[in-house]
Amino acid sequence: MHIPDGFLDGKTAAASAVLAAGGLAVALRQVHRHLPRERVPLLGLSAAFVFAAQMLNFPVAGGTSGHLIGSVLTAVLLGPSAAVIVITSVLVVQCFLFADGGVLALGANIFLMAIVSNLSGYAVYRLVHGWSHSVRSTVLAAAFAGWCGTVLAAICCAGQLALSGTVPWTTAFPAMTGVHMLIGLGEGLITGLVIAVIARARPDLLDQPAAGNLTPVLGYGLLLALGLAIFVAPFASPWPDGLEKVAATLGFEHRAVAEPVLPAPLPDYEMPGIQSAVAATAVAGAVGTFIVFGLAAILARVLVPKSR
């Protein structure tokens, strides 16, 4: 998902960079205050681990292959703030050493993969994991969170491309979200499998102290909300429902009613055309979320035979 240079315009790149810097500042503060000294080298080694794991290719049907992205996996293993720093380091090295992802788009890439994917995935993980603390629920939560984080980052990425005027929202949203709902399946599956392996080999590595601090939650939540408001909301709002509501409040709804010459069978929700692809993707995303949750539950049941 690394955005190359040239795909984002100045305002989008700048807005993403500011949001990314904000996230990094909160993460650095948290790590500076709460990370024990003996875990400092672990950040570097985890970053090397994520990079190395991304180089292992998983076979996918049809001779293609995919690889782990690792944002949510890192968040589950190290906690969200450490994960922001780890994934950012990976992206910085990939940008400057490998030319993977643009320099001016670095802020956008950090925002998408180190902040949106990682933090929203971690939020989903804690939400699902909160129900019970068995190994099985850990695997379920991690797999589901891996999918959610990937898809949310893709939606934000579509918003950034559309806001830059590079790709229209009506193409970017269905294409990016559709592809990443599939990629997310792989990501969720690998995340779940890896967590199950670690739970078997070194269960102690999964018990990380829950930071009972409200500041990072507020800070990160604010950043995610701002990101969605800037990149996604401008395109999500002109949906028919919003317009109709405005028309109704302003009192010129009758004009719209008077217009149609032929009565359409499904006037408000007609399917053909490009705008419907956006709606269809949104519906598919909502339905997909439930299906993926079910799949994650099955995966956890298969991988962890008995509730421990």
Next chain:
Amino acid sequence: MRADFLDRHSRGTSPIHQLPAGGKLAGAVLIVVTVVLTQWPVWLGVAGLLIGVAALSRVPVGFLVKRLLWFEPVVLGMAILSLWQPGGVEKFTTLVCRSTLCVFTMILLANTTPFSRLLHVVQQLRVPAIFVTTLALLYRYLFVLVDEAERMQRARQARTYRRTRWTVLATVIGQLFVRSTERAERIYAAMCARGWK
């Protein structure tokens, strides 16, 4: 695997390699900004400049072309989305040319400047110490972990006939994390023994 498998040619002796790292970093960013803000007549000049730098740096042409082609699928895949709009073809060519020039700039920077020099520049820019340490350790141990993953996969291949399955690869990744954690503990002890503050 060699320690510098990512930036194999970064330790050359050409005039370009000997330029100060900070200057090269600033220059590369400047070129990227120029390419993003301008249109094609300027791009020809930039392309000429980059080819000149590449020739002076004596980095093998085959290596540069291979690296460049490595990223073309990503650029094309994303640029293709821009075709579905009025004036799409023009936008598509613009995107591809821009991205290719920017990627070429960064490949040249990475392969004419040792990473430790870049880190030194980053440190002088007052980037927080923990971030610099993380970047340095990432660069130092990346090839060690890639080697470790390869060893684990080779050991498995020597013992089984089956094709690689997802569960097996996930085991390799899980094991790799466990080993990274244990290695980090040893590194911490070694850092303390050498007077890390």
